[in-house]
Amino acid sequence: MCRMIHAEIYKLFRTRTFKVLCIVAVILAIISIGTSKIMSSEDFFRSSLKGMPKNQQDQYIEQLQKINNPSDSKVVIGNIGMRNPSKDIFHPTARELFYGSFGSGVIEILLSVLIASIVAGEYSSGTIKNMLAYGKRREYYYISKLIAISIGFVIILGIMVTVTTVGSTILYGWGVPFDINQALQLLKIFIATSIVGLGIISFIMLLSTLIKSNGITIILGVVIFSLLPTIISFLYGKYTWFDKIYESTLPYNWALVTSVHAVNSDILKAIAVGIITLLLTLSAGIFVLKSQDIK
Amino acid sequence: MKNIVLRTHKLCKKYGGEFAVNNVSMTINKGDIYGFIGRNGAGKTTLIRMITGLIHKTSGEIELFGCSGISALDQSRIMMGCVIETPTFYNNMTARENLEVSRLVRNIPGKKCIDEVLNLVGLRDVNKKKVKNFSLGMKQRLGIANALLGNPRFLILDEPINGLDPVSMVEIRELLKKINKEKNMTMLISSHILSELSELATCYGIINNGKLLEEITSEELNEKCKRYIELKVSNAKKAVVLLETELNIKNYVVQENNIIKIYSHLGQIGNINTLLSTNQVTVDKILSKGQNLEEYFLNIIGGEDNV
Numbered sequence: 001m002c003r004m005i006h007a008e009i010y011k012l013f014r015t016r017t018f019k020v021l022c023i024v025a026v027i028l029a030i031i032s033i034g035t036s037k038i039m040s041s042e043d044f045f046r047s048s049l050k051g052m053p054k055n056q057q058d059q060y061i062e063q064l065q066k067i068n069n070p071s072d073s074k075v076v077i078g079n080i081g082m083r084n085p086s087k088d089i090f091h092p093t094a095r096e097l098f099y100g101s102f103g104s105g106v107i108e109i110l111l112s113v114l115i116a117s118i119v120a121g122e123y124s125s126g127t128i129k130n131m132l133a134y135g136k137r138r139e140y141y142y143i144s145k146l147i148a149i150s151i152g153f154v155i156i157l158g159i160m161v162t163v164t165t166v167g168s169t170i171l172y173g174w175g176v177p178f179d180i181n182q183a184l185q186l187l188k189i190f191i192a193t194s195i196v197g198l199g200i201i202s203f204i205m206l207l208s209t210l211i212k213s214n215g216i217t218i219i220l221g222v223v224i225f226s227l228l229p230t231i232i233s234f235l236y237g238k239y240t241w242f243d244k245i246y247e248s249t250l251p252y253n254w255a256l257v258t259s260v261h262a263v264n265s266d267i268l269k270a271i272a273v274g275i276i277t278l279l280l281t282l283s284a285g286i287f288v289l290k291s292q293d294i295k
Numbered sequence: 296m297k298n299i300v301l302r303t304h305k306l307c308k309k310y311g312g313e314f315a316v317n318n319v320s321m322t323i324n325k326g327d328i329y330g331f332i333g334r335n336g337a338g339k340t341t342l343i344r345m346i347t348g349l350i351h352k353t354s355g356e357i358e359l360f361g362c363s364g365i366s367a368l369d370q371s372r373i374m375m376g377c378v379i380e381t382p383t384f385y386n387n388m389t390a391r392e393n394l395e396v397s398r399l400v401r402n403i404p405g406k407k408c409i410d411e412v413l414n415l416v417g418l419r420d421v422n423k424k425k426v427k428n429f430s431l432g433m434k435q436r437l438g439i440a441n442a443l444l445g446n447p448r449f450l451i452l453d454e455p456i457n458g459l460d461p462v463s464m465v466e467i468r469e470l471l472k473k474i475n476k477e478k479n480m481t482m483l484i485s486s487h488i489l490s491e492l493s494e495l496a497t498c499y500g501i502i503n504n505g506k507l508l509e510e511i512t513s514e515e516l517n518e519k520c521k522r523y524i525e526l527k528v529s530n531a532k533k534a535v536v537l538l539e540t541e542l543n544i545k546n547y548v549v550q551e552n553n554i555i556k557i558y559s560h561l562g563q564i565g566n567i568n569t570l571l572s573t574n575q576v577t578v579d580k581i582l583s584k585g586q587n588l589e590e591y592f593l594n595i596i597g598g599e600d601n602v
Contacts, residue, residue, distance in 0.1 A: 007399035016387050126383035130441065133347040133379065134401050135372030293350035 001140045007131075008118075008148035017117035018152050021110050025156045028103065029163035036097055037171060042090050093175025094168040098186065101164035102193055102258040105226040105251065107157060108200060112221025114152055115204045116214040119145060123212035128294055139286045142209075146282065149201050154194055161190065192257045192267045199277030200225060200250050206285040209292075225251055250277060298325035299361070300449050300481045301346065306355035308341050308505075315341040317505040318355070323449075323483060323498075328475055330496030331485035332592050338505040339485045340380060343453050346483075347377050360448070373401065376447035378455055382438025386427035390418055390437050393426060394444060403445035412440040415470065431458035439467065443474070450474075450482045456491055464488075468495055493588040503596050522585030524557040524564055529577035531555055537574055542566065 012018055038044055042061070049057045122128040131141055165186075176182070204225075208217040229251040235242045246252055253270035256262055262270075301323040308316040316338045323329045333339045344350040346357060348369065356363055362371040384393045394409045413419045416436040421429075429437065435458055442450055452471075456464050468491060474480050486492045492499075498512045511519070528534045531553040538544040538557070546558040560567070564581060571578050 003399050003402050007396050010392075010399060011385065011388075011396055014385070014388055014392060125386070126381070127385060129347075129349060129379050129383060130397060131400055133349055133372070133377055134375065135348060135369035136400060137369065291351075294344070295350070 001144065004136065004140050004144040005147050008144040009151060012118070012148045012152050015117060017114060021114055021152075021156050022159055024110065025159040026163055028106065029101065029160050029167065032097070032101060032164050033167040033171065036092050036168065040090050040092050040172075092168070092172055094165055094172055095175040095182075096260055097168040097172075098161065098165045099189070099258050099260045101161045102157070102254070103160055104255045104258060105230070107153075107160070107197070107254075108204075108225030108251070109218075109222050110156055111149075111153060111197070111200060112204055112218045112225070114156070115149055115201065115208050115221070116217035118149055118152075119205055119208035120212055120214045120217045124214055132294055138290045142205075142286050142289050143282075146198075146202060146205060149205065150194075150198055153197050153201055157190075157194065157197065188267070189258065192271050193254070195271050195278075196250060196254050196257055196274035199274035199281070200254070202278045202281040202285065203250065206281045206288065209285050209288050248273060250274070299323070300325050300327075300359070301483070302356075302358040303342075303346075304356040304358070306342070306345065306357060307353045308338075308345060308350065309353040314505045316345065319502070319505070319507045321500050321507055321510060323481060325481055326475070326479045326497075328471070328482045328484060328495055328497045330492040330499040331483060331502065332489065332492065332499055332588075333485070333502035334596065335487075337502045339502055340453055341505075342502070343377070343379060343451055343483070343485065347375065347379065347451065348372055349379070374448045375451060376442035376444065376449070377451035377453075378435075378438040378442045379451070379453045381454075381457070382434050382441065384426045384434070384437065384441075387425055389423060389425055390421050390429075390440070393437065394441060397441050397444055401445055408444055408446075412443045415443060416440040417466065432460060432463050435459055436463070436467070439470075446478065446480075448480065450480055452482065452484045454486055455484060456486060456488055464491060471495060489589045489592060490587075499588075501592060501595050508595050516588065516591065520585055520587060520591050521558060522561055522583070524561060524567065525580070525582045525584050526555045526557070526567070526571075526578060527580035528553050528555065528571060529579070533574070534571055534576045537570055537576065538567065541570055 046057055049060060052060070122131065132138065174182070204217065204221045207220050207224075211217060211220070229246075229249065232246075236246055237243065247256075250273065253273045256266050257270035259266070299322060301321070303319055303321050306316055306319045307314060319338070319342060331339050331343075341350065345352050346359070357368060359368055359371040360374060362368055384390075385396065388396070390413060391409055394412065395406070398406070398409060410419070413421075416439050418433065418436055418440060421433070426434065426437065435455060439452070439455060442452065450471075455471075456467055459467060471482065471484075472495060475482060484492065484495065493513075496513060498510065499516060500510050501508045526534070531549050534553075534555060535547070535549060538547065538555075542560060542563065544557055544560055548556050550556065557567070561583065564583060568578055568581055
């Protein structure tokens, strides 16, 4: 099992897709910092609203502030991407941008690409034969892949979060005095997010094992974790039953755990959803793989 | 008693309602080079995939190195090396990196074995070249190198010489012969190139429509395929005397019903016929008989298809 994990990690660091995704993560982080810098410039807004009278400009900017952070809600339903959750968009802090840097709905796209390459890619290239033809237990193979992908995911997420946080700290400062509790809070959020991420990885791995196609894995990953939650979010708040289901989904819990306003119970709930999804989809994935004929 | 490396008993694989492999019972002994012959879709690769554990059997038994049962079989598969159909690798990695992955997966200690197998198949000079830039022949060699990694006791090669140029074919054939001889490595080789297989194999299995039609050793095959002239004459005793004295024919056998089989003078059918006719021995039938592996295979397959 250890040797298989070693082999999967060896492959991960030599996969072009992983290297490209690391570069994409850096670019996304830089874009996130750049966007927050532009958005934080009141002069930039006022210059783009030149034709408007001053009081209308003030109203518009006030509305923008409200839209960005409606009534301090934990999760902005339907909001995807690397957000700027600052209370005052003209004075963001690195602490706030840290929460926005987890890229809800974006990291899932990157994950889908990574999993398509590592799981479905083995089927489409036929290399899975070399892995399974020597009496290796299929559950070991599957778990090794899950571990390797999780390591890749933590690295990509780490790059996104670290580059954004360090960059924005240089630009805006942390916002509050930085102490050991702050550091532990960051670590707690990162670990909790990684656990929810494990659930997402395991879910996409199951899809990939079932459909064995790189392209379809990416499409389904994007649809299920990025587009669908946004599209159906208009139903949120209209039906209680729908809200309950929606709040148990991985995309919602990803957004919840990376919310500035999340409390410990929210984080624990998100972790529980992540772990339950992980266990269910891991078992299903192993079952599917074990019953497959490898052609 | 011979050491049996692989034995299958009534092995079946069904896809939908169709048998891809139907009741195959085959035996491969230690040190054998087993030539596995069959048309496309005959069931060769399906059988090989079952042996390697890539696909599940519908029914029947597989015994590898004396082990059957799921976990014992998995344990014994560690002693195998295989190339199944076209060798597949991680295209963005070098040959060495691909073999390193394989070494890790198969739990083979030490990296020295990678250089050994690369040297063995003549790929030692492709250090930084990625597999995506390899020719088909180079990929085949790398596939064989991968299979040979860690000195397996049983080598399974599915179409190993596909895509190789004639020189490489000879090199690979000689390499396999050498390994078989020096390491007493048992091999199962399936190939469409029967002339190549006949240079290598010590026994054969012929499969058609999922059924194993015949298992035969190369000695038995040579005996069956030996070319000879078959005669049916009115007086065998007189004919034999004439053949010995007039044409100096010594290598022959006389069978029932005045049938004579002559294993020499194959190009002298006309002379033999004239000699016997002019000496009042009636020749009822005179035929040149015997086959090569290709003809023998076609004959067997044809017979099966006509059933």
